[in-house]
Amino acid sequence: MTRPSRILAPIAVLAALIGVWYLITYVVLSPSRRFLMPPPQQVITQGMFGPHSDQMWNALGRTGIVALTGLSIAAVFGIAWAVLMAQFRWAETALFPYAVMLQCIPILALVPLIGFWFGFGFQARVLVCVLIALFPIVSNTVFGLKSVDAAHRDLFALHHVGRLTRLRKLDFPAALPALFAGLRISAGLAVVGAIVGDIFFKQGDPGIGILIDTYRARLQSPQLFAAIIVASLLGVGVFTAFGSLTRLAVGSWYQPARE
Numbered sequence: 001m002t003r004p005s006r007i008l009a010p011i012a013v014l015a016a017l018i019g020v021w022y023l024i025t026y027v028v029l030s031p032s033r034r035f036l037m038p039p040p041q042q043v044i045t046q047g048m049f050g051p052h053s054d055q056m057w058n059a060l061g062r063t064g065i066v067a068l069t070g071l072s073i074a075a076v077f078g079i080a081w082a083v084l085m086a087q088f089r090w091a092e093t094a095l096f097p098y099a100v101m102l103q104c105i106p107i108l109a110l111v112p113l114i115g116f117w118f119g120f121g122f123q124a125r126v127l128v129c130v131l132i133a134l135f136p137i138v139s140n141t142v143f144g145l146k147s148v149d150a151a152h153r154d155l156f157a158l159h160h161v162g163r164l165t166r167l168r169k170l171d172f173p174a175a176l177p178a179l180f181a182g183l184r185i186s187a188g189l190a191v192v193g194a195i196v197g198d199i200f201f202k203q204g205d206p207g208i209g210i211l212i213d214t215y216r217a218r219l220q221s222p223q224l225f226a227a228i229i230v231a232s233l234l235g236v237g238v239f240t241a242f243g244s245l246t247r248l249a250v251g252s253w254y255q256p257a258r259e
Helices: 001-027 031-036 040-048 051-089 090-104 107-118 121-146 151-158 163-200 208-218 221-250
Strands: none
Touching: 001 031, 001 040, 040 051, 040 221, 051 121, 051 163, 051 208, 051 221, 090 121, 107 121, 107 163, 121 163, 151 163, 163 208, 163 221, 208 221
């Protein structure tokens, strides 16, 4: 696909979605029910750039800080956990089932317990982000560390290279594409975790999740749609940023197979 096509295709889909939005607002919904889906221009003028839009953008910034903090902690613990499991078979046997269990437990079931143990402020919100973002980093990093070419491993073994040297010069560089793929997934999940934490932990300065819940309770449709859109853009922005970081880190020597 040519570069102009890669740019125009998403724009065409966006235009179609906006057209469907207008169709539902002005054709499907009667004027008395139009608050269920206000038109896009109303969302922009009254929501994103309305009289109280500063509150929304400040809340988005606070949610972004929570998400990036949780993602950073998850990256440190996840990479260390994955390295331990990749280097020692007994560690993988003992620890990987708990990583899977952590992924399978619904995060909404843990949120009340996190509130009881850690309070309802910044720390609890960060912990929710860590829990929801940890597994993709662990699983992808383990996969990358174990996918090193066998011939390269044999070459290092032939020269009697130590475990740490092999990890630093062979295993970890080879695992970078998988590691960054996991970070991209976890980046979006961290934003979801931050918003979930905002909705459940309502103490302290409000994040975007608190505003979404407040607008819902007050039936402020333009503000609600605007908050949902900017929260989505935060997730897309973080995901895109890590995609660019991936290309900077490994793009010069790693090219995935394409049809």
